[in-house]
Amino acid sequence: MTKEAPAGASFVPVPRIFPLPPPPLLPGPDLPHGAHCNLDRQGEPGMTTVYKFGGASIQDAAAIRHLGEVLATTRERPLVVVVSAMGKTTNALEALLAAARSDDDRDYRSRLDELRSAHLATVDALFGDRKATVAERVEALFEELDHRHRTHRREPRPFHYDQTICFGELLSTTIVAAWLNASGTATDWHDARELIVTDAHHQAANIDWQATGAKVRSLDLGSGRLLITQGFIGGTPDGVSTTLGREGSDFSAAIFAHCLGAGELVIWKDVPGLFNADPRRFDNAVQLQRLSYDEAIELAWHGAKVIHPKTLAPLREQGIPLKVRSFEELGAPPSVISAEGASAATPAFILAEEQALLELRPRDFSFMDEARQHDILGRLVEAGVHANLIDSGATRLSLCLDAHPTRLEPLVEALAADYALERHDDLTLLTVRHPTEPLVEALSGNREILAERRNRDTAQRLFHSRECSETWHIPEGR
Template identity: 70%
Template structure:
């Protein structure tokens, strides 16, 4: 059965990293194998800055950024191939020329459309180099254009997958002719051949899409960490690895802000019971983490998510009426339109409380809209702690010395909101 590997930007950020990728793949002789690759390093950020320069009419800035992008990729090609760099360099040059041409052609189009025609080149460039390198070191590959594989609608920057059309397009990729199929993450295409992108965590999602349509045996996402943890190791000094959790548990953790796999990646895998494994490309001997159907391990270890820079809105009807279903429907509809996620929702007879990520460009228009029709009390610079499968002693210890401003809990999950200045520094989990 087919295996799907996904490599992010950190795993191919330069020539040395691409060499390590080749060495890694040489150790895995599984076939059929589909390899999904992101853009190199911070290339997507560079392309977004290039797009801004193009749309702002900053001609000199645009040319400088385009040339920097060209030089960086050609330097990687030179470092990898040396005297044999010519053919690969020509393909890279051709892609940069096409990127420039598209900017000129689409300069007057709406930004989401222009964005997708620009940012997709990060993955096109990286996979061109990676595929050529694998061939160079003796691994036969077939480079595939994800815009011709992943069929989507024309909702640019957040395209929706046409699953039936995609399944038809990828038919045959699971044939075992010894070649590794290399394609791009994050990228799709409409029926008319227009480039689209899949939105947040799009490269992981690409791997899941292909796995679903190919009835793959497994998806492996290669990261610079050994697996999934029960808390952010940068904030919790004794976080532990979760070696096995279920799809549902991983989705719950992601919903509450954990840096795990995005729910949209997990859902198509869950539908066909395809396990997802997270492994370290830096330490192949480190035990991985696997997400699958087995729920036996979900409650063994408490998981903690700390979301900072939160804003609490306490919303009340001005006429002292009840916060009934029509009013809640109105408020939550505005939240959807603003593109904001409420990490905590609590309601009373005359109150609805929302804890939101503090994105000023989205939050401020929402608050202004709500203030037109409701009495709104606002609290900024807060931190939301979510604990899954914790007990009262754990919650009490974590809350000690902190003022709880709001709380919500059910059988599996407890949430408490604290002033942000009381949540600085490193936390310790009292298991």
């Protein structure tokens, strides 16, 4: 399949590597006995369940073995398993992309070899002297990855990105599916780029729900075999790879759950469920055992890292419950997101780090009216940048943004050409859901407030990161 050349670019068609044959069924040892995974399903018997495993769940051979234990002990069928790239692989692929586009061949080769060696080391640790077939498939994927970099490095970056970053998920699912088959869990491998149909908006592709639904519902889920596929990636109707945005694997799992009318979606994490604050930053965070869809969407929108913001809408539409479970503590109670949330609102606290504050003013000292705000916010949309806080005055618009260099720097350059711009970096944004005034004041302490926003349900304050490095404590009884 080929793609029409983008305007102003010379496109060299590259054969896609799918349909990729399923990973081989290898003889393998019996798995060690693990804890039984009782999921307390809310769906009706026979309804499909969707699992999603993130990069930390498959970061090395030991983690993949543990994943195999989890899947070997669950009786859920039909079962669709959505898997991310192995831990930190997407970051490594982005660094490889940068090296390819900079024409630094030594750096590029070094990064490619390091990534290849890491995946082959995992294969060796899992399969030992039975690794040949799986290793050959991994090598073939890296050869194709190298070929795509050499072919597409002069193409627009978003297009180049999507043709290469997808290999993280293709590699991980190839290894995981082979291990599951070798360990006695019969598994069918499917390429998500043939199932998740999107437009060609690279790095943030939009789903064609009708076409995607038809393809997903055509899958054979009645064989009793587990179905494994990739998160984060999709494909256009003419066979071009796309991605759904960083951390989009949760969204992929929700797409499958929605299209299949699943009984539930279970997202496996390295933390025991959802908390009212990040336990790594707040020493007295507590687990939220029940949340409504609306409250979970609010938390995700404001930067809670556990659930991808787009994940919840397709689940809410069909009333599909989402459970967040601990990959490390199988017996721990899950957090459940459904139509019925907790009976009382619990304050929640989100710290978004690596923030930048842009303060924009008209160069002619006139008002920051609706037309100018529309222009500025429209540029954010075009750049794919989300404003975490917006505060406006008569002659000023203040924006708190994630300081992602590849997206923020071009945006800042464009805005500075038309507006007087003042920038502050190294900031931390505190968001409090269901706040009280004493609670917000106690958390703020003596920190300098650079910007703030408040409505009935949410309070936000922006601080210097140097004042936020310590462990936080949620005040009692406020």
